[in-house]
Amino acid sequence: MLLAYLIFIPAAASLFCLVIRSRPLMEWANILAFAATLVLALALGQTVLAAGVLTEWDGFFYADALSAWMVLLISAVSLGASLYAGGYFRRDVAGNALTPGRVKEYFVLTPLFSACMFFAVLANNLGVMWFAIEATALSSVLLVALYNRKTSLEAAWKYVMLGGLGLALALFGTVFTYAAAIGKGGAEPLPSFDWSHFMTIAGQLNPRMIKLAFVFVLIGYGAKAGLAPMHTWLPDAHSEAPSPTSAMLSGISLKVAIYALLRFHILAMQCLGPGFSRALLLCFGLFSMFLAAPFILVQGNLKRMLAYSSLEHVGLICSGVGLGTPLTLFGALLHMGYHALTKPALFFAAGNIHQRYHSMKFRVIGPGVIKTLPVTVLFMGLAAAAIVGLPPFGLFYSELTILSGAVAAHRLIISFLILAALVAVFCGVLKQLSRILIGEPPQSPSSRTLASPTPVPPVPQGELGTAPKRARANDRSAMDGVPAMGLLIAALLLFSLWLPAPLLHLLQKTANLIGGKA
């Protein structure tokens, strides 16, 4: 019952939060549910390592090494987000940014969102996987609109409409995939749409239909994964959502869409040979990396910059998969994991900054955040060093693995392009963050208002009015969100320096699966 519990525990937590009223109880229900799924995820990893494949409910649920790796990431990111969410929303309610009803909405919808993601990576039937992914979009759209600002409604609308269009195309591709199997593998008029069944008949599928299906699925799930040029909803949704939700969207939801792409990629490779889908993934991946860099360089909004950085990392993961050598596949999978630990920490730090400065604009935040929020800046600095790929953090190793894999495969131009994009993003992120994190803060809020060439309406007044109150709250709020950020960064450092043997085996197994050597 391992796989079923992974879905039912968060779903039960969601129902529990729906009927109770006490907010601390909701926070604990969320934290405990995700702690439980993390334990189950570890157990699943063990089982998959020993047995290879785990199925339940007559093959309705199916988990191989790839699913186990995704389950592990979903649990870790959800747990981190739920640890951060409690304090974050307490401060939001205290600051009148949210009503308690909306906060309840968060605690009900978030476990549901996670349950849908677990469902998506554990479903055996490819059609069931589609509606689980659609359900992740539906359960997260109201989270994006949680603040009910004009901009967050706009972001939610774009998210659900563009996501809906993308998913419609993915469904069309899914229908084509199913149609490719009609009349193959037995006389049954209504063949099973299970992944395990499809892998056994992959060689007999109608290749023309699979080709068309993969293109539709790539555009469709690619839109959900934020691949350029279908990414336009991504910076909006990730910047307007409350920080714990941004962390989950960026840290894991994008990767669940990549997971779906990987499934179809494996199927297409079995049916058509490796060339077709690899080339497409590589093109979209490189394009996303190159599109992200200039947007990061000119970005004026902290969370939007982080969202574009996610776009770059998704692009890198797809490029790694597209290159398709064992080394780049391993690097891409490793990169997924390290990115899932790093990006939430950045979004949590951004959430702390937002609650202090009531804006995400670099211009409004100004230099010298280190003086007002030293602990947050410390974690943000560490996470930023990790996200741009500085050693000793894991993203350095995973990027190096992908690059060396590309060089070893004699794809010199590709490796050069990847390196160029990485360097551009490196400069962009560090330049932007150094604008706000370090330096001397303006002397007083009033002098800053005078100094700034264009008046920024709501923020300075707010700062004037509440400045004394803030100063008093300063000591107490220094530790905001530290448990969540600290745990994520500690886990990142730990796994950067020491990759446990079972985890290494799991990743190798997954890389072999995607590489077509199961």
Add this chain to the structure above:
Amino acid sequence: MNTDALSSAIASQLVMLFAALMLVLQLLLVAQQMLLVAVRLYALQSLMLTAIAGVVAYYYNAPHVYIVAVLTLAGKVVFLPWLLNRIVRDIKIHKEVEPLLNAATSTLICLGLAVLGFIVARPFTTLERLGSNTLAIAVTLLLTGFFLMFNRRKAITQVLALLTVENGIMLAAIALTSYGMPLVVEIGIFFDVLVAVMVLGILVYRIRESFDSVDTAKLTRLKG
């Protein structure tokens, strides 16, 4: 197969007829500016889809396709139009503003898209299955649905456009696989669509409250 009661030729003709009617309704929807009428056109289009599912179920004597037909009837012909009707009445906006392209141009573009749909579907059109020649119409519904979405500005019309795209995909599923998707997938898609419209409805109410309008052309603050 109930070949005695319904010969293959007649069944095929019936499916083709209903599919063609779906396309006609789609073209009317593209030219329509009254929101309540548009909702009714969508309901009629879903009714045609139900009829196709009914014919397929009867012809192949497939119980699970009957279930799909009943779900489509209850959900997409009765419940969703009722819900959309209520939303239109509540937000008190009955007429679409002038679309990007006027009715005549839109219709011409949709005819062009229909030709494109027929060209795209041609390699996959075999006559071995009932209704396999409706794939062209399914692709056309998909393309015109996308066009409708970009051409209109009211949130409700965009929701309708997305729903017609979904109708097109369901038609494609029947055209390509004769029985449609496995039952568990059909039921999953069905509930996803219901929940999607409810979530979109909540968003429409909130947009209406904040912007005093449901004109999506006003959603332009987020850039870069």
